[in-house]
Amino acid sequence: MGNWMIINASPRAPRSNSKRYAQMVSQCYEGTVVYCPLTKTNHSELLAKMDGVSDLLFVFPLYADALPVSLLHFLKFLEEHPPAHRPTVSVLINCGFLEPEQNEIAVEMMRLFCRQNEYPFGSVLEIGSGEAILDSPFRFLIAGKIRRFVRSIAERNYRTLRVTMPLTKGMFVRAAESYWVNYGKQNGVTKEQMQTMQIE
């Protein structure tokens, strides 16, 4: 069995959904997994830990239609400091929109990085409704898809998988409104305040 390294490239790694997705991946894999949050200052440390790793899994959210800038900085670091042995790169990405395919550009950017820097590319899991699905009745859909994702990497039978809440767009928009209104309420902010058109 290969040794895996999971890099959580969420800008809010310690309390991110990406951390929860990474934990689910770790629980499904029977081999060794090292979990590492990405920070501004630990690039060299992560590179050192990559020694002997067969598979590198990047787990992160979609940011402004693309890779989070913190991950972009790390990829540029890897370009400058390539590891002695390049592991196979797989990607688990989530976005808050209903459509998992909104993650595609970011995935293509990861593929391009891998091609340009000679990393083998593995599997992809694109998650839609990723902000809320883990605490919804549809969590089981994620669990099943993550099992398939993990199996595909372990068996080197790479594939691209997608999952989201099975809701119509209209229902999802209404569910998201309720989610965010509750989120604001916890901060003492009303829906009307959240809907302000004022900027600064």
Added chain:
Amino acid sequence: MKLILSDCSLPIRIPEEKEVKWIDLSALNISNCVGCFGCWTKTPGRCVIRDDATRVYPLIAASDSVLYVSRIKYGGYDTIMKTMLERAIPVQQAFLRIVQGETHHVQRAVAPKQAVIVAYGDTSEEEQMLFRRLVERNARNMNFASHRVVFCRPDLVGQQVRKELTAWGIG
């Protein structure tokens, strides 16, 4: 209002009487977005990180023409421009709407924009195609009424920008 956002210094001069603002992001202090959702759920419309980004995103929102000048990396904006675009999410609400059959965030007072992106670097055709797809996506999330991408070599950025400014009636 027209806005030029660049990730590098440019050999241009903007006449003061024109309603045009140029911001060289490489000269500003802008931290990474930390994904706290504060600008949606705590202080709506305002970022909790009080650095130079807070005077840039209101200008992005108010502009009806934008010219973004950025190096390309892995088929997307390089880090300087990307940092700013991520910090611009206070211009959106947390709430969603359906745009062209997809769910996207509701915009606050964001003017529809004519956007031109001057993308520079040593890029392959594949990278350029990916960048075009990215800008197509940005158009839905950043309220671009129209957009155009121009690729050029790094040494020709100044020349290309001057050409675009001439089209804006400057120069």
